[in-house]
Structure formats: C-alpha cells, structure tokens
Amino acid sequence: xxxxxxxxxxxxxxxxxxxxxxxxxxxxxxxxxxxxxxxxxxxxxxxxxxxxxxxxxxxxxxxxxxxxxxxxxxxxxxxxxxxxxxxxxxxxxxxxxxxxxxxxxxxxxxxxxxxxxxxxxxxxxxxxxxxxxxxxxxxxxxxxxxxxxxxxxxxxxxxxxxxxxxxxxxxxxxxxxxxxxxxxxxxxxxxxxxxxxxxxxxxxxxxxxxxxxxxxxxxxxxxxxxxxxxxxxxxxxxxxxxxxxxxx
Amino acid sequence: xxxxxxxxxxxxxxxxxxxxxxxxxxxxxxxxxxxxxxxxxxxxxxxxxxxxxxxxxxxxxxxxxxxxxxxxxxxxxxxxxxxxxxxxxxxxxxxxxxxxxxxxxxxxxxxxxxxxxxxxxxxxxxxxxxxxxxxxxxxxxxxxxxxxxxxxxxxxxxxxxxxxxxxxxxxxxxxxxxxxxxxxxxxxxxxxxxxxxxxxxxxxxxxxxxxxxxxxxxxxxxxxxxxxxxxxxxxxxxxxxxxxxxxxxxxxxxxxxxxxxxxxxxxxxxxxxxxxxxxxxxxxxxxxxxxxxxxxxxxxxxxxxxxxxxxxxxxxxxxxxxxxxxxxxxxxxxxxxxxxxxxxxxxxxxxxxxxxxxxxxxxxxxxxxxxxxxxxxxxxxxxxxxxxxxxxxxxxxxxxxxxxxxxxxxxxxxxxxxxxxxxxxxxxxxxxxxxxxxxxxxxxxxxxxxxxxxxxxxxxxxxxxxxxxxxxxxxxxxxxxxxxxxxxxxxxxxxxxxx
Ligand SMILES: Nc1ncnc2c1ncn2[C@@H]1O[C@H](COP(=O)(O)OP(=O)(O)O)[C@@H](O)[C@H]1O
Ligand SMILES: [Mg+2]
Numbered sequence: 143x144x145x146x147x148x149x150x151x152x153x154x155x156x157x158x159x160x161x162x163x164x165x166x167x168x169x170x171x172x173x174x175x176x177x178x179x180x181x182x183x184x185x186x187x188x189x190x191x192x193x194x195x196x197x198x199x200x201x202x203x204x205x206x207x208x209x210x211x212x213x214x215x216x217x218x219x220x221x222x223x224x225x226x227x228x229x230x231x232x233x234x235x236x237x238x239x240x241x242x243x244x245x246x247x248x249x250x251x252x253x254x255x256x257x258x259x260x261x262x263x264x265x266x267x268x269x270x271x272x273x274x275x276x277x278x279x280x281x282x283x284x285x286x287x288x289x290x291x292x293x294x295x296x297x298x299x300x301x302x303x304x305x306x307x308x309x310x311x312x313x314x315x316x317x318x319x320x321x322x323x324x325x326x327x328x329x330x331x332x333x334x335x336x337x338x339x340x341x342x343x344x345x346x347x348x349x350x351x352x353x354x355x356x357x358x359x360x361x362x363x364x365x366x367x368x369x370x371x372x373x374x375x376x377x378x379x380x381x382x383x384x385x386x387x388x389x390x
Numbered sequence: 391x392x393x394x395x396x397x398x399x400x401x402x403x404x405x406x407x408x409x410x411x412x413x414x415x416x417x418x419x420x421x422x423x424x425x426x427x428x429x430x431x432x433x434x435x436x437x438x439x440x441x442x443x444x445x446x447x448x449x450x451x452x453x454x455x456x457x458x459x460x461x462x463x464x465x466x467x468x469x470x471x472x473x474x475x476x477x478x479x480x481x482x483x484x485x486x487x488x489x490x491x492x493x494x495x496x497x498x499x500x501x502x503x504x505x506x507x508x509x510x511x512x513x514x515x516x517x518x519x520x521x522x523x524x525x526x527x528x529x530x531x532x533x534x535x536x537x538x539x540x541x542x543x544x545x546x547x548x549x550x551x552x553x554x555x556x557x558x559x560x561x562x563x564x565x566x567x568x569x570x571x572x573x574x575x576x577x578x579x580x581x582x583x584x585x586x587x588x589x590x591x592x593x594x595x596x597x598x599x600x601x602x603x604x605x606x607x608x609x610x611x612x613x614x615x616x617x618x619x620x621x622x623x624x625x626x627x628x629x630x631x632x633x634x635x636x637x638x639x640x641x642x643x644x645x646x647x648x649x650x651x652x653x654x655x656x657x658x659x660x661x662x663x664x665x666x667x668x669x670x671x672x673x674x675x676x677x678x679x680x681x682x683x684x685x686x687x688x689x690x691x692x693x694x695x696x697x698x699x700x701x702x703x704x705x706x707x708x709x710x711x712x713x714x715x716x717x718x719x720x721x722x723x724x725x726x727x728x729x730x731x732x733x734x735x736x737x738x739x740x741x742x743x744x745x746x747x748x749x750x751x752x753x754x755x756x757x758x759x760x761x762x763x764x765x766x767x768x769x770x771x772x773x774x775x776x777x778x779x780x781x782x783x784x785x786x787x788x789x790x791x792x793x794x795x796x797x798x799x800x801x802x803x804x805x806x807x808x809x810x811x812x813x814x815x816x817x818x819x820x821x822x823x824x825x826x827x828x829x830x831x832x833x834x835x836x837x838x839x840x841x842x843x844x845x846x847x848x849x850x851x852x853x854x855x856x857x858x859x860x861x862x863x864x865x866x867x868x869x870x871x872x873x874x875x876x877x878x879x880x881x882x883x884x885x886x887x888x889x
Contacts, residue, residue: 234859
C-alpha cells in the first residue's frame with residue numbers, strides 16, 4: 143500500500159533523507175526508531191507533503207498512486223494521516239468545528255454523506271469517552287492551552303475519527319505518562335485491520351510493548367540501516383543506537 | 391444582504407471567485423438631473439413631500455457643505471471625486487400596490503431572490519397585499535426587513551406586527567410624514583449637519599433610510615434589519631438612519647449592503663444616529679459588502695460613513711458590531727458618546743482588505759458620565775495589496791470618574807504586499823479612569839496551514855477557518871443568522887489571496 147524507493151529529500155537545500163526505501167503492506171505496522179536528527183520527522187513531513195521539504199530523487203507510491211504528485215489535502219483525504227510531533231494551535235477555531243470540517247472533507251472524498259453537527263457530536267463523544275477526554279475539549283480552540291498530553295490525545299481523537307488507511311505517528315508517545323501511552327496504543331490497536339497500516343516513529347521500546355509492530359527499522363543519517371522484527375526494538379532498548387550505527 | 395440562512399446556500403452554491411452580488415437589476419427608474427446644487431436639494435425635498443422645516447434643515451446643511459473641505463487625514467488615497475458628475479436621486483417607478491407576487495416587477499423579485507431574502511419576506515418587501523399577515527415559513531423567527539433601493543425605501547415588512555408593541559419601524563421619509571415630531575426632536579442631535587464633510591453632504595441630500603422608535607420598556611420582539619442596495623449607475627447613496635430607544639427598551643438592528651459590479655466608483659455617504667435613553671440597549675450590527683472593485687482596483691464603492699450613538703441615559707448601552715468586507719474605500723468610525731452615568735459603549739469590528747481595497751476604520755469613545763465603560767475589539771485582515779488602518783479615539787473627560795476602557799487591536803497579514811496600521815489616540819483627563827490598550831500583528835503561519843491541509847482542508851478553506859478563528863471574538867457578537875453568513879463572506883472576500 144506504501145512503497146518508498148530510494149527517497150532523497152532536502153530541507154533548505156540541506157540533504158536529510160539519503161536513499162530511503164521502505165514498503166508497507168496493507169494491515170502492517172512498521173516502527174521507525176533512530177537517533178535525534180536522523181530524519182524521522184522529515185520522512186513524515188515528506189510523506190504528508192509539507193512545503194519546504196523537497197524530494198530530489200526517488201519515488202513514493204500510495205495505493206498505486208504517485209503520492210509525491212498530490213497536494214497535502216489530497217493525500218489526507220486519500221487516507222494519509224500524520225499525528226504531529228508538535229500539534230499546531232489554531233486560536234479561535236473550535237475543536238469541534240475543525241474536526242467536523244476535516245471529517246466531512248474525508249467523507250466527501252470517499253463519496254459518503256457529510257455529517258451534520260448533531261451526528262458529529264454523537265460520534266465524537268463516543269470516541270472521546272474511550273480516549274478519556276472531557277467533552278469540553280470539543281469547545282476549546284484547537285490545541286490552544288492544551289497540555290502536552292491533551293494535544294496528543296487530540297491527535298488520537300482526530301486519527302480515530304478520520305480512520306485513515308495509513309497513519310504516521312511522529313513520536314506521539316514522547317512525554318506521555320503510562321496511562322496516556324496505553325491510550326495511544328489502544329487507539330492504534332482499535333484501528334488495526336487489513337485496511338489500516340501505520341508507521342510508528344518512536345524512541346522507546348515501551349510503546350512497542352503495547353503496539354506490537356510487524357517490522358522495526360533503524361533510521362540513521364537519512365537511511366534505513368537495519369530492519370528486523372519486534373525483537374530488534376528490544377535489542378535497541380538494551381544496547382542503544384550507537385552499536386547499530388557503528389555497524390552500518 | 392439580509393440576515394437569513396438561505397443566503398448561506400446562495401453563497402455556497404457559487405464557487406468561482408469574485409464578487410457574487412455584482413449583478414444589475416434592469417428596472418424602470420426615475421432620476422433627478424445630474425449634479426448638485428440648491429435646486430437638487432429642493433427637488434429631493436419636494437419629491438418626498440417634506441415639511442418646510444426639513445427643507446430649511448437641508449439647505450442649511452448644503453450651505454455648510456459648500457464651505458467645507460473634503461477631509462484628507464485618513465490613510466486612504468483616491469482620485470478627486472467630482473460631486474457634479476453624479477445623480478443624487480434615483481428611484482424605481484412602480485407605485486401601485488401589487489395583489490400577488492405575479493404582479494410584482496419580476497426584476498425586483500429576482501434581485502431579492504439573488505440576495506437570498508426568503509420568499510415570505512420577498513412578498514412583503516414587494517408590497518404584496520396581506521403578505522405580512524401570516525407568520526414566516528417553517529416557524530422560522532421572522533426578521534423585519536426594510537429594503538432601500540438606491541434612493542428610496544421600497545418596502546418594510548412586519549410593520550403592523552411591530553406596531554402592536556408601539557414600535558415604529560419604517561422608512562425615514564415615511565416617518566417624516568407620520569411622526570414628524572419624533573423626527574424633528576432627534577434628527578441631527580447626534581450627528582449635526584455640519585459635523586463633517588460627508589455628514590453635511592448627507593444632511594443636504596439624504597434620500598431614505600430607516601427610522602426606528604422603541605417605546606419605553608419595550609423589548610423589540612424580532613431583529614430589525616435594513617437591506618441597502620445601490621443599483622443605478624452613477625448614483626450616490628445617501629441614506630440616513632435614526633434609531634431611538636426610549637427608557638428601558640431593547641432593540642437589535644442589522645444592516646446589510648451590496649452594489650452591482652461597475653468600473654466606475656460610486657459614493658456612499660450614510661449617516662446613522664442612535665439615541666439610547668435611560669436603561670435602553672441598542673445593538674447595531676453591520677455586514678458591509680459593497681462592491682470592492684476588481685483585483686486591479688477598478689471600480690468599487692467609496693464608503694464614507696458617519697455613525698454615532700448617544701448614550702444619553704443612565705445605564706444605557708450601545709454595541710456596534712461591524713464586519714466590513716466590501717467597498718474600495720472604507721472611512722468609518724462608529725462612535726459612542728457615553729453621556730449617561732454608568733453607560734456602556736462597545737465596538738466590535740472585523741475589517742478585511744484584499745486586492746486594492748483600503749480601509750481606515752475604528753471608533754471613538756467619549757467618556758463623559760461617571761463610571762462609563764467602553765470595550766473596543768478590532769480585527770483587521772489585510773491580503774493582496776490591501777491597506778488596513780485602525781484609527782480610534784478614547785477620550786475621557788475630567789468628570790468621568792471611574793471610567794474604564796479596554797482596547798484590543800489585532801492585525802492579521804496574508805502575503806507581503808499588504809499593510810496594517812494601528813493609530814490609537816488616548817486622551818485621558820481623569821485621574822480615576824483606567825485605559826488599557828493591547829495590539830498585535832501576526833501572519834497566518836505555514837505550520838497552521840499545513841496542519842489544516844493535512845486534515846483534508848483545501849488551502850482556501852484553511853485560510854477561511856484560521857481567519858474566522860482570528861475574528862471569533864467579534865463574530866460571536868453578531869446575531870446567529872448574520873454570524874453564519876459573515877463567516878462565509880470572510881472566506882469569499884479572501885479568495886485568491888493565497889497560493
Ligand atoms: N526547517 C529545517 N531547516 C533546516 N534543517 C532542518 C529543518 N528541519 C529539520 N532540519 C534538520 O534535519 C535533520 C533531521 O531532522 P528531523 O527530521 O526533525 O529529525 P528527527 O525527527 O529524526 O529527530 C536535523 O539535522 C535537523 O536539524
Ligand atoms: Mg522528530
């Protein structure tokens with residue numbers, strides 16, 4: 143469903159991704175681990191189509207389409223969801239309004255009927271209960287004044303509501319306590335199925351105890367230097383990245 | 391544009407860029423000769439069958455205007471206006487009251503429909519006999535509408551219903567005939583004839599507008615709304631609105647306006663006077679959507695307007711809310727004279743300038759009574775090559791013990807060829823008064839746009855959402871139907887400003 147081949151990308155003219163290849167089959171969950179600055183966020187931004195992240199070589203196909211030729215919003219409605227490492231604040235924009243607008247954009251693209259405010263509230267409240275989010279978070283402006291944990295919860299709410307085909311989670315677990323961590327894992331696991339794939343970027347093995355990945359990759363200096371099964375994450379936790387980097 | 395949700399669909403259904411109200415209605419019109427002189431003033435007065443005192447009042451204004459100079463202090467620039475090259479009176483000729491919608495000039499009906507006025511109100515406005523006797527469709531809250539087409543008020547709806555509460559809501563020309571004592575008592579007492587150049591011009595040649603009187607202790611049961619439309623070519627619009635809220639009364643009034651798309655500039659110089667007596671509250675909302683001109687700055691309305699409220703009574707309150715999206719040039723400072731002790735003045739404003747639009751707008755709060763309070767929230771959005779100036783004055787007199795003002799001016803810039811300017815004047819001559827001023831300037835951040843687009847919103851929808859968020863504090867002051875419409879309008883006004 144996602145095929146990345148020999149991807150090279152620059153930011154401000156500086157090469158960050160240097161020949162990255164990765165294939166994700168439908169239903170698979172892949173974890174990406176790697177030292178700070180290795181290009182993990184850059185990869186997620188390139189896949190989501192952020193301006194300023196320039197692809198200089200290579201290709202990405204998503205569900206048979208040339209992903210790199212699509213606008214960010216086209217990728218989003220086609221089913222690519224990025225849970226941001228640092229979710230963005232939108233002052234004055236109600237969380238409910240934002241999420242409903244997004245949901246309806248996705249539903250329109252799928253040829254589904256839009257949901258009205260009342261239907262939306264029903265759907266959102268049900269999800270929020272599972273995520274242990276208070277109702278009033280719908281009324282507050284998007285991410286404004288949210289704690290770090292609340293922001294991540296909000297990303298998970300959006301992901302659950304939009305039910306993407308490919309979720310990119312960029313260090314969603316960073317800075318979360320164990321309960322919040324479980325909530326992230328539960329949300330991902332609840333979406334797990336033949337039509338859902340995910341690329342989980344994390345520094346820590348502990349998230350992968352709850353979301354058991356099919357494959358684990360180590361990213362270093364813009365390239366995947368090692369791949370393996372869930373046991374690779376455990377090894378990295380024990381030995382650190384340095385050994386892998388040195389061996390590569 | 392009236393305060394109705396139907397308009398929303400009208401607006402949504404049109405997706406290509408540009409101004410959606412730029413059509414022209416082909417209707418039989420009567421004009422006064424082009425140009426401006428004493429005879430034209432007399433002509434207008436005679437057309438309206440006015441009493442002698444009003445003609446004298448107009449002539450005095452005209453004499454003042456001739457001696458005045460067009461102001462140049464605002465941060466707007468435009469070629470010199472030739473006041474002799476315009477018509478000062480234009481009116482649709484249909485006079486006989488139609489029996490049903492079939493007898494109404496279809497062009498006029500089409501106009502109402504395009505503007506999104508619901509069928510029920512269309513019938514009432516078109517003057518169909520008996521149309522106002524039954525409630526609005528679908529149990530919807532009716533909105534009383536006064537429609538001013540060029541120089542005349544064409545119709546006012548729900549008049550009889552309002553009259554049951556003693557409320558007067560009619561064209562000002564009609565009020566001059568039916569309630570001359572009230573008009574004479576209040577006209578020009580808030581904005582005198584010689585107040586400023588454009589107010590003097592308006593006083594000389596005003597042709598129509600709305601008149602509202604809310605009697606003591608009455609809470610007006612529905613929103614009152616006036617819809618202004620400039621249709622005729624080369625015609626100035628000079629409407630005059632006078633609202634009097636007697637002791638303990640409450641009223642919410644909405645004003646909307648559009649004009650056809652033309653390459654020439656047209657002048658709109660209105661005067662609005664509000665009088666609030668003891669414990670009275672007036673809420674005055676405007677969605678100004680006059681034709682803004684094209685992307686190169688050709689055409690568009692020159693909107694030079696004087697709006698002022700006199701909070702004469704103790705504990706009276708006036709709240710101005712404006713959403714200014716249209717006009718080539720906006721020159722407008724809705725103000726409050728806080729005369730009564732404990733009176734309250736509010737000004738909530740959103741002004742958008744896109745392409746070559748220029749806006750110099752703000753408010754003046756004159757604190758005279760004790761413990762008077764004022765709040766100013768101004769949101770300026772500049773895009774394209776638009777220039778947006780907030781100009782405000784807070785003046786606190788020595789007697790205004792305990793007066794308080796809070797001012798917040800925020801500017802949002804889209805692109806790098808536009809400008810935002812904030813010019814606050816504060817004159818505090820009272821030790822015990824408290825004045826606070828906050829100002830910010832920001833841009834729509836790239837990460838905000840990306841975040842929205844990553845969730846499936848188009849770039850334009852994302853800008854619309856972020857701009858609406860930026861304006862939220864103001865939009866929430868608008869009556870519901872107006873707020874929804876204003877949100878759509880903000881987005882439309884910014885079309886083509888990104889990407
Ligand atoms: N906007 C930017 N401008 C210049 N360099 C950047 C920018 N964003 C990221 N980088 C650089 O790109 C490299 C990879 O960053 P990033 O993808 O954020 O790494 P990771 O998420 O793995 O920590 C780092 O060296 C970082 O400094
Ligand atoms: Mg990162």
